[in-house]
Amino acid sequence: MNAGEEHLLSGIRVLDFTRALAGPTCTRMFAELGAEVIKIEAAPLGDLTRKISKLRADRSFYHIQHNLNKKSVCINLRDPRGMALVGELIPKCDVVVENFRPGVMADMGLDYDSLKQMKSDIILCSISALGQEGPLAKKPGYDYIAQAYSGVTSMIGHPDESPCIPLVGIGDVSTGVHGAFGIAAALLHRARTGRGQHLDISLLDCYYHNHEVNVHQHSGSGGKIMPTRGGRHVSYLCPAGVYRANGGDIMLMAFMHHWPDLCAAMDKNELLEKEGWLTDAERVARQDEVIEFIEKWLKTFPDVASAIKKLEEYDVPCAPVLTVAETIDHPHLVERGTVRSVVDPIAGEFKIPGMPIKTSEYEANQDYTAPCLGEHNADILSSLLSKTPEEIVEMVEAGILQSGAT
Amino acid sequence: MNAGEEHLLSGIRVLDFTRALAGPTCTRMFAELGAEVIKIEAAPLGDLTRKISKLRADRSFYHIQHNLNKKSVCINLRDPRGMALVGELIPKCDVVVENFRPGVMADMGLDYDSLKQMKSDIILCSISALGQEGPLAKKPGYDYIAQAYSGVTSMIGHPDESPCIPLVGIGDVSTGVHGAFGIAAALLHRARTGRGQHLDISLLDCYYHNHEVNVHQHSGSGGKIMPTRGGRHVSYLCPAGVYRANGGDIMLMAFMHHWPDLCAAMDKNELLEKEGWLTDAERVARQDEVIEFIEKWLKTFPDVASAIKKLEEYDVPCAPVLTVAETIDHPHLVERGTVRSVVDPIAGEFKIPGMPIKTSEYEANQDYTAPCLGEHNADILSSLLSKTPEEIVEMVEAGILQSGAT
Secondary structure, three states, X not given: OOOXXXXXXXXXXXXXXXXXXXXXXXXXXXXXOOOEEEEEEEOOOOOHHHHOOEEEOOEEHHHHHHOOOOEEEEEOOOOHHHHHHHHHHHHHOOEEEEOOOOOHHHHOOOOHHHHHXXXXXXXXXXXXXXXXXXXXXXXXXXXXXXXXXXXXXXXXOOOOOXXXXXXXXXXXXXXXXXXXXXXXXXXXXXXXXXXXXXEXXXXXXXXXXXXXXHHHHHHHOOOOOOOOOOOOXXXXXXXXXXXXXXXXXXXXXXXXXXXXXXXXXXXXXXXXXXXXXXXXXXXHHOHHHHHHHHHHHHOOOOOHHHHHHHHHHOOOOEEEOOOHHHHHOOHHHHHHOOEEEEEEOOOEEEXXXXXXXXXXXXXXXXOOOOOOOOOOHHHHHHHOOOOOHHHHHHHHHOXXXXXXXX | OOOOOOOOOOOOEEEEOOOOOHHHHHHHHHHHOOOEEEEEEEOOOOOHHHHOOEEXXXXXXXXXXXXXXXXXXXXXXXXXXXXHHHHHHHHHOOEEEEOOOOOHHXXXXXXXXXXXXXXXXXXXEEEEOOOOOOOOOOOOOOHHHHHHHHOOHHHOOOOXXXXXXXXOOHHHHHHXXXXXXXXXXXXXXXXXXXXXXXXXXXXXXXXXXOOOOHHHHHHHOOOOOOOOOOOOEOOOOOOEEEEEEOOEEEEEXXXXXXXXXXXXXXXXXXXXXXXXXXXXXXXXXXXXXXXXXXXXHHOOOOOHHHHHHHHHHOOOOEEEOOOHHHHHOOHHHHHHOOEEEEEEOOOEEEEEEOOOOEEOOOOOOOOOOOOOOOOOHHHHHHHOOOOOHHHHHHHHHOOOEEOOOO
């Protein structure tokens, strides 16, 4: 149990072998909802993200953000005595999560069949770039590798140029959330049937999941529709996309039934009868003209805010395209806890994204921080495995357990 | 119970008021994992996505993809007798999901407090663009509106131009999955405590969740780091991004410990000692040179496939940037079920993304299809509410229940 704290997932214990981003996102969501997450870090260095984004006091802000409320146990996994500790921990846990390259868990003797021998109803969630099986499974993988294979990269950028990549962890984060949902569903199933489960969650499958129209449009049209990127604008609705205003950009979604509202906002109701501009299909066909017209109108405002104000008066769906810096103090994001502060005991205070699962009964953004390397070695080994202080000291001296100052 | 079918979430019943994409993604994931999802569609037309992406036989491929394995009950919600039916259905359900504009559920008498009166432990999941509360909550919202407010749009495109938008439903799909995880967590909590929950899941919060480094880098550097888009390349590692080859593009992730492998693949081990090219930071500083060098080498191959083959020989993380059309028959995606066929009884066979939650015990891609409008009116009203055939006919004749041929 999670030391007196109570939240949606209190009482669930997760053994966490994940590193970097997709796996840690999955287990962090469990930890933030109250589960006890024991992060097993490989000695001597632990999760390599401890070495990046060090902005203050030798603490990694990246590591803190993605490991809130976890416990760290740092073990030499190349020592059989270290692996024996892992073997003792598994029967105490409900869930194991890992994101090694496929095959590594088996090499460690921790494949699903072996885990089942240690705990018959264990739930194992394996997270990878391209999946546990299939001809590409063993390729080295990163977020963007899966993104490229999924066809998502091909849908980003200008149509007459090579594509762009979003500088945001879209695939890793989404995959972590898919994994968290799969585990929660497997826990509900276990409660009903007494059986465990092995989940195979990949960035590729999760990226592919995003194609809300592209796959069926190509396939369903017998190959006539060839989905591709469209720059700043949606390819089948208009106006719908990024419009330039004075001092910045505006996202404008004034298609279908919103078009009359935009025309009213522009005080150009005559456009509702303008030949060739009547439907979205017609406006898409002469998109350049429509865009030029609207951008010319937007340029009559001194800045983005005044243009947005006018559009809002007419209930036209619109938004300023905010920079990350502008999001951090935005009143709406602050009030919702979309952005939150963490106060790290070593690195101090800074901002990170809030927990997106908001519930009526519990505060979403708790005062969590992230563990130093091996911070919970003694805690976990004594409380779960009944090791004595002498045994723990012995394991530290033998290099089986390690810890670090950050 | 879901007519004899067995999967992870069998036995759970969801009342589904969602339309379009984020909400339907959430409830579809429940339906695909075996829950009974009863989609309440407002007469006369139902979910408006039934009108779009009609590629064959007047059936919407969009609607089919996002409503697999759901049951459709089409009710006139402006008739008090229709709302009375809804009131009778709620106590029979575990979960209610909706994605109306905030305030609409309250106007219908279906806010969380009212639902609790009907069923004390109900779990309500409210999905919206900008959240249930906060100064922007009531703005009309779409995926891209939330994306613009989240700062994600600002991270996509070339740094010296206005940003691009991805033509993929990244925000809606991810938000649906966040909602599904929140509901599953709330069901686990209900099993332990007997209490229900109201979840507030927004596209804005879920989009913001994707900032794996941007928010803490800006905030933690005291505003010195100003995250922005970087075109085709990662801004803090090199090589990492989209490289042009003959006949297409290649995603190449040859940073840090992968750089020596790329140098070996290029047969240019002398680069390992080239001044100014030694670290990622140095290579980022002269990115243009590095990119030009690598692209020149890639152009020595006749096509993308032969360049990929060479890179794979040296275990360099790489991928062809596939078009959506190229993904559909790709052996890896086919073997994994990343892409799958649905066979609709009216529209026939076509391809859509596979179910990304893959488990050891159940087939991920079941032979599901989507309901015609009101297809399950009689089924649900007789089995759950014990209405007689006469009562049902009467409601059809009074226009309280509707149905359609597609």
